[in-house]
Amino acid sequence: MLDRIRIILLGTSHPGNAGGAARAMKTMGLSDLVFVNPRCEPVEGEAIARSSGAEDILHQSRTLDNLDDAIGDCTLVVGCSARSRTLPWPMISPRELSTRLPREIMRDEGEPQGRVAILFGREDSGLTNDELQRCHLHVHIQANPEYSSLNLAAAIQVISYECRQGMLAAETSADSDSEYFGVAWDRPPAAQEDVERLFVHLEQSMIRSGFHDPAMPRQLMARMRRMLMRTRLDDMEVNILRGMLSSFDKFTPPR
Amino acid sequence: MLDRIRIILLGTSHPGNAGGAARAMKTMGLSDLVFVNPRCEPVEGEAIARSSGAEDILHQSRTLDNLDDAIGDCTLVVGCSARSRTLPWPMISPRELSTRLPREIMRDEGEPQGRVAILFGREDSGLTNDELQRCHLHVHIQANPEYSSLNLAAAIQVISYECRQGMLAAETSADSDSEYFGVAWDRPPAAQEDVERLFVHLEQSMIRSGFHDPAMPRQLMARMRRMLMRTRLDDMEVNILRGMLSSFDKFTPPR
Incomplete structure (x- = not known):
């Protein structure tokens, strides 16, 4: 053209x-x-x-x-x-x-x-x-x-x-399939079940460190969800975050 | 503008x-x-x-x-x-x-x-x-x-x-002013200097927990940056993340 x-x-x-x-x-x-x-x-x-x-x-x-x-x-x-x-x-x-x-x-x-x-x-x-x-x-x-x-x-x-x-x-206007954030991404998007496991883990780790009090939750988990959901995590990012949380868990008291 | x-x-x-x-x-x-x-x-x-x-x-x-x-x-x-x-x-x-x-x-x-x-x-x-x-x-x-x-x-x-x-x-088009992510957001976006302080803090906390080895950095900090930069943190999210890191820091050995 x-x-x-x-x-x-x-x-x-x-x-x-x-x-x-x-x-x-x-x-x-x-x-x-x-x-x-x-x-x-x-x-x-x-x-x-x-x-x-x-x-x-x-x-x-x-x-x-x-x-x-x-x-x-x-x-x-x-x-x-x-x-x-x-x-x-x-x-x-x-x-x-x-x-x-x-x-x-x-x-x-x-x-x-x-x-x-x-x-x-x-x-x-x-x-x-x-x-x-x-x-x-x-x-x-x-x-x-x-x-x-x-x-x-x-x-x-x-x-x-x-x-x-x-x-x-x-x-x-035909197709732009394999693109993610406008570029060919290096990792596939995380499956939602893995993201949900991450949120469970995050909440536990924050309770153990004393940062999160489930009796006084305010909007903490909602804000964490909003932040990580809108970023559209890829599978490796979920693994990295869970690895990081586990490294903190080794030091904090078990529940 | x-x-x-x-x-x-x-x-x-x-x-x-x-x-x-x-x-x-x-x-x-x-x-x-x-x-x-x-x-x-x-x-x-x-x-x-x-x-x-x-x-x-x-x-x-x-x-x-x-x-x-x-x-x-x-x-x-x-x-x-x-x-x-x-x-x-x-x-x-x-x-x-x-x-x-x-x-x-x-x-x-x-x-x-x-x-x-x-x-x-x-x-x-x-x-x-x-x-x-x-x-x-x-x-x-x-x-x-x-x-x-x-x-x-x-x-x-x-x-x-x-x-x-x-x-x-x-x-x-007059107004779509107060929109952020397509809706009226509750918090202003974080200033970049605060985001940079968050990355410094995150790196320190991950070193203290043993998750991050600066001698073998691989792409850990680059991936953390990519994840948190694309989510466009607001000011309260930066404060929450720093508060969470500080709660872990209380348990991990100082460097």
Whole structure:
């Protein structure tokens, strides 16, 4: 899906920004880069240096002399813009763009059909009204109103990140089984019967040490339960806690 | 709310990255920056130049020589990390972090209560295991697995963007403020300095009972940390656990 998203840079002045754009794109799995009327040579020394290993994106980029050729085969054209100009235009957040992308690109159930262009303007003056009006939508990065100075590579980083998020969300709505706390865990979750034995043991050990008085229970065991239940103990953790309690039991008086 | 999010950079080598970090933060309205043991002078010429108008963030930053001082007053500690090391740790996406932040910070309906630290490691080697184990959660930017080379400023740009998104979403959804674990909680979260004292106490008590041999530590303390960090202890739970340990200490031999 990410190969159907095209980043288009209009009138770029600094080759370093071309390189930074390529790097930002590649970190998020985007690869289709087009320059329209760049005001510098975007695939040379400084651009290559700043791309920092993403020079393949630069080498396979295209340089065109008009925007219409760059967006001709696209089904959705989005312009990255500061808050709207004289004529208000439909405006979405990067997050909303991310949510729309899968259904824009995967129009039918089989092959991807759509192609999305995202336009970024000049370092100094952004996109012209004419360019903005070639867009279906404008996307606005909601930066700090007192300091909204994202450079070009930073803006592309944020938008590319959201594109990748959209794709990942579409993929994982399938399954995420073996995950526990968001990662592949090293131990299986504890069986509840073992957790219950742990609570019995804990209560006994705390009575033996004098910390817990069953005649005056207050909420002690309830708080211990709440704390250990919400942590979702794994099997080794139950064993460790029981081992620790046994090591204390060797010193405390038997009941 | 954004003023209660602290970005902590550990062992930064390049002043340019310090400046890029400040700029990325400021574009998203973050301002609390701490350097821990930087391997360069992070508030000087090249850093100022790269900050590009965000030099106020650098001038008000602090430089400390240990991580514990940097996170002591925080209620949630998050480490930005590549996929997990030997011991898996709870892992979330930047998006999930964004969703959690409002209820982490705005615990009660009135004043903000929480403070969140987000840790970024060295340019070359990231965060150490010891640093990662001081975290409640790890956050992983799901980059292109074949080219995950986000530089430090780009990673901070993405995370700061998500922090701002979280705040904007919270503002528009009015209230889910006083929620913690999805309900109104009865106790405030523990400050990290109190949690660290608990770990010191726990280790001492386990040594005295003979359960823990510091000469053969295996992963015992790491597993204890992982279990208690992910449960997000509240202040009373820390007091209960310390009280319980003290009750055992009365019986075990002093070291």
